[in-house]
Amino acid sequence: MKGLIIRDPWIGMILDGTKTWELRTQHTTLRGEIALIRKGSSQIVGVADLVDSLPRLDQHGLAESVQFHRVPPAEQASALANGWLFPWLIVNARPLSTPVPYLHPNGAVTWLNLDPNTSQSIARARQTSRGEPSQEAVKAPSQPAIIRSVQAFKTNGDVVRELDRDSGPGSKISPALEAELVATADRLGVKVKPLGSNTTKMRSFIVPSRAGDHVVLLNRMARSTSHFQVFLAPALDGRVANSIAGIPGVQRFVNASTHDHRMRHSAFRAFKEPQPVGEPFGHGWLLDQHRAGELFSKLVEIIRNK
Template structure:
């Protein structure tokens, strides 16, 4: 990647952004074209963070439903969604190349009214640049098997389990009260964002997806909750299922669901 800083971010919803970050999707389907070409940040909708960067190489012509069906390997939209008309207006492919996942997501402030492109502050641009430098300096595994081996070499311990209730599923949160004292005290804030903690934790949950958040010390919940609906949906969560929280390293955790 060149030394040019990333000053613009694109808001992308799940599951599409996770497919882009995993290298499984290189067309982002949009309803309109854009004049932008070059690097931009990949913003996970609802999570308040830039999760990676990519380069927009080109914007293609609008595709017919038949053309979209034939190019599934690029955009990953299932045929049934295409033929149902659910994505009819999102038929213009933005061609992405050189996708890079950041080692740690970078928080940004979402401006009022921004729906597609977001202008990133200088501080966020610098933080992204620093994350890219960290990634470039770190040794990378050569294949998926090596990645799996490295992930299991790290010390991890279960700090607690939370049994899901119908209220959790409805309101998209996870109770942490039974083991809340096992989180670092400086990552625990007050009841609102204005009383956020001085430190944040990173949560990993699926295919490397990460969330950066502090903890609400009043409600004893993860403060960032935009990802939890996707977590429940991915695992087909039901009342009575257990969410297991593991500590991977200081200020780094994973969550998984067990039936």
């Protein structure tokens, strides 16, 4: 297990869920569970999931995404000057019930490898999982600032080319839209599965409910500019379809070739349901990207209550 060194006050914001972007000076390819180390304390104070490394921000993008990185306007000039412009998307933060001490190696300033004994101590100190989100937590902004920040990115060709390159070959969904959905999931207590690579076609969200955990797949290759696609397991879809269809801004996905609601894709084996002969399928929905957080929250709450 690796530990990430983060100074105050940023580490406190990550632990309480108010900060999901940790700004760094370069990208990272690391994904998965990490330990959170408070700088200068020689203590591990929590664990979290590093699920993505987003494209470099420009001045406008930095200013428009304060709700994610929490850097106040007065400190943004310093962040620009020092190159703290690469957001690492860190979610599912879990404070430890008791901080775990470790031996800090000389020269370690960002990452360090934790020995097995320390990793075992972290496992013993894990705090119980967070409870149900409050009603306040599900209120997402109707016009996410992060969507506007992507529009700010598009003011010059160089930045657009950088976004295309960093998003991975063939990836069509906006990195900022995806970040908004991941941050919304974190606020709702929904598990976000790290991507295998930047070219992964589907991102998995695990929604807990009274009937068990349910998988929601986000289509990262969606080509629509006004909507994004999510897919549910067929059995779940059958139980919640009427409720979801009643949400303004949500509509059924229709396959242009077959004129039904099926989309064939090998990623649907993630649903782990008995499948008919042939490639698995799943039922999909289109959600208005300009109300991304709000609509995704409503979809999650419907699933959670089933």
